[in-house]
Amino acid sequence: MENIKNNKFISLLFLFLTFLTLIVFTKDVFLDLQENIDLKKQLTTQLEKSKENLSTLNTLRTELSKWEDTDLEKYISPFSEDKITHYIHSYVQGNPEVNISQISITPWKENEYGFIEGHISLDVRVLNENALIDFISFLLKDDSEYKIFIESLSYNYESWSFNVNIPLTVFYK
Amino acid sequence: MSIEGDFYLKKKDKHMFFSIIFFFLSVVLTLSLFFYNKVLIYDIHQINEESEKIQKSITLIKEDERIQVKELLDINAKAIPDLENKTLVLKFIEEIKKISSKYDIIFSWFNYGNGRLSLDATIKKSEDGMPAYEKLTFFIQDYRLDEQALFELDFISKFVGQNRISFHTNFLIK
Numbered sequence: 001m002e003n004i005k006n007n008k009f010i011s012l013l014f015l016f017l018t019f020l021t022l023i024v025f026t027k028d029v030f031l032d033l034q035e036n037i038d039l040k041k042q043l044t045t046q047l048e049k050s051k052e053n054l055s056t057l058n059t060l061r062t063e064l065s066k067w068e069d070t071d072l073e074k075y076i077s078p079f080s081e082d083k084i085t086h087y088i089h090s091y092v093q094g095n096p097e098v099n100i101s102q103i104s105i106t107p108w109k110e111n112e113y114g115f116i117e118g119h120i121s122l123d124v125r126v127l128n129e130n131a132l133i134d135f136i137s138f139l140l141k142d143d144s145e146y147k148i149f150i151e152s153l154s155y156n157y158e159s160w161s162f163n164v165n166i167p168l169t170v171f172y173k
Numbered sequence: 174m175s176i177e178g179d180f181y182l183k184k185k186d187k188h189m190f191f192s193i194i195f196f197f198l199s200v201v202l203t204l205s206l207f208f209y210n211k212v213l214i215y216d217i218h219q220i221n222e223e224s225e226k227i228q229k230s231i232t233l234i235k236e237d238e239r240i241q242v243k244e245l246l247d248i249n250a251k252a253i254p255d256l257e258n259k260t261l262v263l264k265f266i267e268e269i270k271k272i273s274s275k276y277d278i279i280f281s282w283f284n285y286g287n288g289r290l291s292l293d294a295t296i297k298k299s300e301d302g303m304p305a306y307e308k309l310t311f312f313i314q315d316y317r318l319d320e321q322a323l324f325e326l327d328f329i330s331k332f333v334g335q336n337r338i339s340f341h342t343n344f345l346i347k
Contacts, residue, residue: 014192014196015196050228054227064237073239114245173242
C-alpha cells in the first residue's frame with residue numbers, strides 16, 4: 001500500500017514537472033523560435049534583393065566604363081559661376097551678332113526629378129532672329145557642356161536688333 | 174500480497190512509467206527547440222553580416238556620379254523626355270517660320286511658356302488681289318486639319334482691320 005502511494009506521488013510529481021517545463025520553458029523557446037524563423041525569412045528576402053541590386057549596379061558600372069555618354073556627362077559638369085560665365089562668353093567673344101548685357105545665376109536646389117536645378121538668366125542683344133537661333137542652338141547642342149532646358153522665351157519679331165531675355169534651367173548632380 | 178494488490182501496483186507502475194516518459198520527452202523537446210533556435214540566431218547573424226557587406230559595396234558604387242545620374246535618368250525615363258519635348262524652343266521657332274511662309278502671315282512677339290505659344294499676327298491683302306480675310310480663313314481651316322502640325326491652334330476671338338487683319342493667336346503644344 002505504501003508502494004502504491006509512493007508511485008502515485010512520483011507520477012504526479014513528474015506530471016507536474018512536465019507541465020512546468022512546457023509552460024515555463026518550452027512555450028518561451030517556441031515563441032522565440034517562431035519569431036526567428038520569420039525574421040530569417042524576411043532577412044533572406046532582403047538579402048536576395050540587395051544582391052540583385054548590387055548585380056544591376058555592377059553591370060551598369062561596367063557598361064558606363066566602356067563608352068562615354070555625352071548626355072550623361074552634361075549632368076555632372078560642375079555648376080560654378082566662373083565656368084558658366086566662361087562657357088557663355090566663349091561663344092559671344094568676337095561674335096558681332098550677339099552681345100551679353102547680363103548673366104544672373106540663381107542658387108541651386110533639388111528638383112522633383114532628383115537633380116539639382118540651377119537657373120541662369122541671360123540678357124542679350126542680338127542682331128536678328130537668326131543670330132538668336134544660332135545662340136540658342138549653341139546652348140542646346142548635343143555636345144553642350146550643360147544639360148539645359150529653355151522652358152520659356154519671349155522676344156519681338158518685328159524689330160531688327162533686339163534685346164531678349166533667355167531663361168535657362170540647368171540640371172546637374 | 175493479494176492478486177488485487179498486485180493489479181493496482183502494476184497499474185501505478187505503468188502510470189509512473191508514462192509520466193517519467195512524458196517528462197523526458199518534454200525536456201528533449203525543449204532542448205531541441207532551444208538548440209534549433211541557436212542555429213537560427215547564428216544564421217540570422219550571418220545574413221546580417223553579408224547584408225552589411227553588400228550595402229557597403231552598393232554605397233561605394235553609388236558614389237560614382239555617373240551611376241547616380243544614370244539611376245535618376247532611369248527613374249525619370251518618361252518625365253525628362255516629356256520635359257524636353259516641352260522645351261524644344263528651336264523646333265517651335267522653326268514651325269512658326271513655316272506657318273508664316275505657308276500662310277503669308279507676319280508674326281511678332283514670340284512668347285512661349287507653360288506649353289503655350291502666343292504671338293501677334295497680321296495678314297495683308299495679297300499683291301495678286303487675294304483678300305486678307307480669305308487668307309485668314311484658309312490658315313485657320315487648313316492648320317487645324319493638318320495632322321503633321323506641331324501645335325493646336327487655339328480659338329481666336331478678335332480680328333482687327335480689313336485689308337490688313339491683325340489678331341492675337343495662341344498655339345498649344347500637342
